[in-house]
Amino acid sequence: MKILLVDDEEKFISSLAERLEIRGIDSDWATCGDEAISKVKENSYDVAVLDIKMPGLSGLELKGKLETIDEKLKFIFVTGHGSEEDYVAGCKEGCFYIIKPFKIDDLVEKLKETMAF
Amino acid sequence: MKKFFSIFIQKIKPRFLEPHPRETASPSLFNYKSFWIGSINLLTIVTVVPLFILSMINLNLTREAINKENSLRTIRLTSNARRTVTFFLKERLDAMRFVLQNERLETLKDPEDLASILESLQIGFGSTLDLGVLDESGLQINYVGPFDLTGKSYTDRKWFKECVKNGSSVSDVFLGYRQIPHTIISVKSEVNNSFVILRATLDIKKFVQILSSIDLSEKSDAFIVNREGYLQTPSKYYGNIFEKVTIPLPEYSESSRVFTFEDQSGRKVMAGYAFIEDSPYILMLVKQSTDIMQSWFAVRKEIIFFFILSAVVLFLIILRITTFMVNKVYEADQTRLDAMERLAQSSRLISIGRLAAGVAHEINNPLAIINENAGLIKDLFVYKKQYEPGHRLMGLIDTVLESVDRCGQITRQLLAFARDFKPKIQSLHINKIVSEVLIFLKKEAVYRDIKIDVDIPEDLPVIHSDHGSLQQIFLNLINNAFQAMEDGGHLEIKAARKNENQILVSVKDDGCGISEEEQKKIFEPFYTSKGTKGGTGLGLSITFGLVKKLDGEIYLESKPGQGAKFSIILPLRPKGDNQDENLTG
Numbered sequence: 175m176k177i178l179l180v181d182d183e184e185k186f187i188s189s190l191a192e193r194l195e196i197r198g199i200d201s202d203w204a205t206c207g208d209e210a211i212s213k214v215k216e217n218s219y220d221v222a223v224l225d226i227k228m229p230g231l232s233g234l235e236l237k238g239k240l241e242t243i244d245e246k247l248k249f250i251f252v253t254g255h256g257s258e259e260d261y262v263a264g265c266k267e268g269c270f271y272i273i274k275p276f277k278i279d280d281l282v283e284k285l286k287e288t289m290a291f
Numbered sequence: 292m293k294k295f296f297s298i299f300i301q302k303i304k305p306r307f308l309e310p311h312p313r314e315t316a317s318p319s320l321f322n323y324k325s326f327w328i329g330s331i332n333l334l335t336i337v338t339v340v341p342l343f344i345l346s347m348i349n350l351n352l353t354r355e356a357i358n359k360e361n362s363l364r365t366i367r368l369t370s371n372a373r374r375t376v377t378f379f380l381k382e383r384l385d386a387m388r389f390v391l392q393n394e395r396l397e398t399l400k401d402p403e404d405l406a407s408i409l410e411s412l413q414i415g416f417g418s419t420l421d422l423g424v425l426d427e428s429g430l431q432i433n434y435v436g437p438f439d440l441t442g443k444s445y446t447d448r449k450w451f452k453e454c455v456k457n458g459s460s461v462s463d464v465f466l467g468y469r470q471i472p473h474t475i476i477s478v479k480s481e482v483n484n485s486f487v488i489l490r491a492t493l494d495i496k497k498f499v500q501i502l503s504s505i506d507l508s509e510k511s512d513a514f515i516v517n518r519e520g521y522l523q524t525p526s527k528y529y530g531n532i533f534e535k536v537t538i539p540l541p542e543y544s545e546s547s548r549v550f551t552f553e554d555q556s557g558r559k560v561m562a563g564y565a566f567i568e569d570s571p572y573i574l575m576l577v578k579q580s581t582d583i584m585q586s587w588f589a590v591r592k593e594i595i596f597f598f599i600l601s602a603v604v605l606f607l608i609i610l611r612i613t614t615f616m617v618n619k620v621y622e623a624d625q626t627r628l629d630a631m632e633r634l635a636q637s638s639r640l641i642s643i644g645r646l647a648a649g650v651a652h653e654i655n656n657p658l659a660i661i662n663e664n665a666g667l668i669k670d671l672f673v674y675k676k677q678y679e680p681g682h683r684l685m686g687l688i689d690t691v692l693e694s695v696d697r698c699g700q701i702t703r704q705l706l707a708f709a710r711d712f713k714p715k716i717q718s719l720h721i722n723k724i725v726s727e728v729l730i731f732l733k734k735e736a737v738y739r740d741i742k743i744d745v746d747i748p749e750d751l752p753v754i755h756s757d758h759g760s761l762q763q764i765f766l767n768l769i770n771n772a773f774q775a776m777e778d779g780g781h782l783e784i785k786a787a788r789k790n791e792n793q794i795l796v797s798v799k800d801d802g803c804g805i806s807e808e809e810q811k812k813i814f815e816p817f818y819t820s821k822g823t824k825g826g827t828g829l830g831l832s833i834t835f836g837l838v839k840k841l842d843g844e845i846y847l848e849s850k851p852g853q854g855a856k857f858s859i860i861l862p863l864r865p866k867g868d869n870q871d872e873n874l875t876g
Contacts (some may be wrong), residue, residue: 183656
């Protein structure tokens with residue numbers, strides 16, 4: 175399984191990627207939407223874990239763009255905000271929705287479930 | 292009677308005098324006490340004062356009427372007595388005129404004939420003591436009676452002069468030779484360019500008899516005075532015969548009249564008087580005011596009694612009505628204040644919730660960084676061989692991760708508290724929801740030996756509400772009760788229909804209870820009584836918010852050491868629900 179983590183918090187995303195790597199999940203990361211788009215264009219990922227609220231492209235907008243590049247790509251949303259809009263958006267997209275901070279095992283579980291679909 | 296009195300006291304006792312359960316003093320629209328007292332005073336004035344004025348007018352009118360009636364009665368009595376006295380004198384004067392007209396002078400000069408005439412007069416009219424004939428010089432030329440008065444001259448006597456002048460006269464009463472009160476009446480008759488006068492002495496016993504026959508009360512008096520005010524007959528209260536009376540003499544009047552004066556003792560007295568025609572006499576009839584006003588006093592007593600009775604009845608009615616009205620205003624005001632208080636609390640909670648949500652969001656990102664970095668350190672120690680996993684270091688990292696997890700829980704609950712979700716309305720059975728919630732807590736209940744009694748009737752109506760919200764509400768409340776109870780505690784969950792549109796669900800524990808001070812803050816976010824036990828202080832705030840969103844109400848009854856009972860009133864259908872669950876689902 176190869177995943178792409180996208181979050182504007184570099185210190186968060188880099189550590190998370192490393193922890194997933196330790197757990198045998200091939201992880202790459204990007205700190206903004208544009209970087210994520212170019213990475214998806216260059217590589218093939220199974221799941222993209224997107225932060226909903228980011229400067230520039232939001233997680234939801236980014237999902238739309240990434241889908242056009244790789245239609246097989248699956249998504250999980252993470253957010254520090256538990257607002258209704260985020261929740262509804264996440265549900266509408268048919269994706270898992272995780273609120274920060276979360277346990278790494280929870281994310282791993284959600285990744286496996288996403289892959290299983 | 293005692294019961295009736297106590298009920299009446301309850302009815303007139305204003306409710307605002309009792310302490311209100313609301314601890315915090317909220318501003319009130321009215322000063323109820325002064326409003327109540329002012330209303331009572333005003334109503335009492337506008338009702339009792341006119342009643343008082345009417346009673347006074349009535350009293351005055353009655354007094355005037357009684358006074359008038361008394362005056363008329365006195366005048367009537369006086370007139371009757373005057374008529375009798377006048378008739379008495381006139382009858383005798385006329386009899387004497389008849390004698391003078393019909394008897395020859397020689398007959399009058401003859402003692403035997405005169406004695407015969409006296410006898411006839413005594414038989415016919417009585418009261419005649421003697422009879423005398425006077426010539427024009429005032430010399431008594433013939434006399435019959437108990438004394439030898441023939442040849443006595445009466446030239447200088449007042450009665451003689453008056454008789455010469457007026458043709459007849461009646462003298463003042465005097466003692467004379469007889470030493471008994473008597474009066475002289477005389478008539479004149481012209482004879483051959485001269486005149487003779489026939490005089491007679493009258494006993495005044497007849498006067499006294501006439502006066503005593505007047506229907507008078509004990510304190511009244513009737514007597515005759517002459518024009519100078521000397522008593523001609525005895526008086527009960529105003530002196531002996533021949534003494535001057537101590538009352539003012541009235542002015543001359545042809546008719547009978549009354550006048551009032553104050554006697555020597557300062558008492559008000561009413562006197563009826565009548566001047567007796569062709570005589571120096573004034574007939575007087577005197578009544579004491581206490582006597583006159585006897586009937587007035589009785590009427591006054593009755594009027595005052597009815598005034599006091601009416602005033603008391605009016606006052607009690609005013610008291611009852613005013614208390615009722617002020618109670619209504621008070622209750623309306625209290626309801627308004629309660630609503631305002633609840634609104635203020637809700638607004639406060641919403642504001643705090645929004646603020647908390649903002650803070651939570653901002654904290655979640657750095658928390659995530661701490662979480663991942665601390666997690667990475669732990670991973671490195673665990674998975675990478677180049678790092679020595681020191682026991683102390685691992686413990687410290689675990690503490691950091693646990694703290695992050697705890698902070699995460701807090702921020703998640705904060706976010707849930709502030710989340711403005713739209714309830715998904717569907718038909719629900721309360722007992723099913725409670726059962727679902729109890730599944731989560733069953734193990735803990737068994738482990739801690741907590742007895743749970745659920746009393747939810749089978750026929751409890753289906754409620755249209757949000758499933759998730761209700762689950763969370765009951766989970767929070769039951770969880771809260773578990774935390775409050777010691778091991779072996781007892782939890783009761785009851786539900787019942789409250790009215791046509793609402794059901795009531797209560798969660799009651801026998802735990803440590805909540806003090807009044809704590810109750811005021813219990814629904815505020817971050818308020819926790821669990822101390823270091825790990826409560827976030829958000830459970831009841833979230834519950835409060837959820838219940839409000841479902842158009843319900845939540846109440847707490849508790850006393851320290853006696854457990855706590857949370858009661859939730861939920862509508863069978865939320866406001867705005869158009870009864871079609873599919874539309875809202």
